[in-house]
Amino acid sequence: MVPRVFRLSGSxxxxxxxxxxxxxxxxxxxxxxxxxxPQDHRQTLVRYAVVDRSDGKSRDLYVSAQGLxxxxxxxxxxxxxxLAIETFSGDGRQDAGGRLxxxxxDNQLHVMTKLQPGEGSRVWGFGAxxxxxxxxxxxxxxxxxxxxxxxxxxxxxxxxxKAMLERFAAxxxxxxxxxxxxxxxxxxxR
Numbered sequence: 001m002v003p004r005v006f007r008l009s010g011s012x013x014x015x016x017x018x019x020x021x022x023x024x025x026x027x028x029x030x031x032x033x034x035x036x037x038p039q040d041h042r043q044t045l046v047r048y049a050v051v052d053r054s055d056g057k058s059r060d061l062y063v064s065a066q067g068l069x070x071x072x073x074x075x076x077x078x079x080x081x082x083l084a085i086e087t088f089s090g091d092g093r094q095d096a097g098g099r100l101x102x103x104x105x106d107n108q109l110h111v112m113t114k115l116q117p118g119e120g121s122r123v124w125g126f127g128a129x130x131x132x133x134x135x136x137x138x139x140x141x142x143x144x145x146x147x148x149x150x151x152x153x154x155x156x157x158x159x160x161x162k163a164m165l166e167r168f169a170a171x172x173x174x175x176x177x178x179x180x181x182x183x184x185x186x187x188x189x190r
Contacts, residue, residue, distance in 0.1 A: 035113040035125040037133040038064075041084055048168035049161055049175035052100040055182030056090040061161055067114075071169035077157055081114045086131075099176065107131050112146070112158070119157045 038044060045062035052058045067081030087110075091103035111127040126146040128136035156162035164175040 034135070035082070035111055035115070035127040037109070037127065037129045038082055038084060038111060039133070041086070041109060045082065045084055047174065049164045049177065050099070051161070051177045051179055052090070053179045053182060056092060056100065057106070057182075058088045058090055058100045058102055060086045060088070061164070062086070063165060068165075068169055071166055076119070077114055077159070079114050079117055083112050083159065085110045098178070105131065108136055110136075110146075121158065124158055 041062060045064055046068055047060050047062050048068070049061040050058065051061065062082075062084040064080070064082040067077045067083070070076065070078050070081070087106040087108045088100075088102040089104050089106055090100035093101040095101055107130050109129045109131055111129065112124050113127075114123055115125045116123045130136055152160065159165060161175075161177075164177065167173075168175050
């Protein structure tokens with residue numbers, strides 16, 4: 001059998017090369033781009049939970065109004081939903097209710113935003129910022145190390161605090177959790 005030879009005209013060759021180049025760019029594109037800083041997050045997002053950790057860190061957890069409304073309607077988190085965590089340092093004391101007394105802001109805001117429909121690691125983008133909107137000089141590599149922890153919540157659309165968020169959506173009451181782990185260890189608030 002004689003092999004078939006395909007001859008490509010100039011325009012076909014150009015289209016083929018452009019198509020291969022575009023496919024290469026799409027494959028090489030980084031998944032999970034760093035998401036934009038949410039300006040005025042304390043006013044534009046809804047605080048749904050507080051998590052105190054045994055290392056003296058306290059975290060406020062926020063959600064965008066559209067994500068909260070979707071949960072209230074029994075729907076999955078839609079594209080554009082933003083979740084954020086702001087961290088504080090305690091002063092070693094607890095208040096009468098057993099909650100950490102905050103001494104200072106840690107000047108950190110960690111953000112995740114749903115960029116496309118579906119669930120899983122390819123639909124969320126992550127970011128870490130100082131409170132004035134500058135990318136945070138963190139030791140972790142964005143977004144890779146964010147995904148390491150958030151993969152533990154794969155059944156909950158990568159939202160580690162999903163149970164707390166759903167309780168807040170149903171009740172409107174700020175949720176509270178105490179985590180006995182320190183540092184960046186995963187503590188699933190329930």
